[in-house]
Amino acid sequence: MSEYGKLFPIPSAVPRDKSKINADTATMNDITREELNALLENHQLKADARLKEFEGRVADGLLKMDHSLQLLDKDLSGVRGLKGTIILNSVLSVIAIVGISIAVMAYGVANFDSGRDTSAALQEMKQQSFETRQLLEQVKAQQKAPHGNQ
Structure with a gap:
């Protein structure tokens, strides 16, 4: 026998499911392969049922999430156009403010010109009034003069 064979002896027979010596298993019941297979199959069915239930919950959650x-x-469909609406309103507001500013300035210029025109008209009326007074005095003087000549 080689040294390997001395250190690691090869068993003469392959052990079976049941030991011939039942010293440590005397109080336990032996389980058959069919019982073990049935037990494992039962556990597998329970695991499959739990997995199906979990898949159902996940599917329901995804459906609710999709609905939400x-x-x-x-x-948000109304909010999508909100950015464009805000920009458009801002531009229109700026245009309106510029238009109002131009209108106020035009009104002021018109009033200024109107005041200047009024001042010129007032000067002209004063001049006409002065001329009318002179003519009136001349008429009065002429009326007094013919009375004296007659």
Whole structure:
């Protein structure tokens, strides 16, 4: 026999499921292969049922989440155009403010010109009034003069 064979002896027979010596298993019941297979199959069926239940819960959760996302998408559909609306309103507001400013300035210039025109008209009226007074005095003087000549 080689040294390997001395250190690691080869068993003469392969051990079986049941030991011939039942000293440490005397109080236990032996289980047959069929019982073991049935037990394992039962555990596998329970695990499959739990997995199916979990898959159902996940599917329900995803369905609810999809429904919520659709509702959110509907709610946000109005907000999508909001950016453009805000920009458009801002531009229109700036245009309106510039238009109002131009109108106020034009009104002020018109009033200034109107005041200048009024001042010129007032000067002209004073001049006409002065001329009318002179003519009136001349008429009075002429009326007094013919009375004296007659």
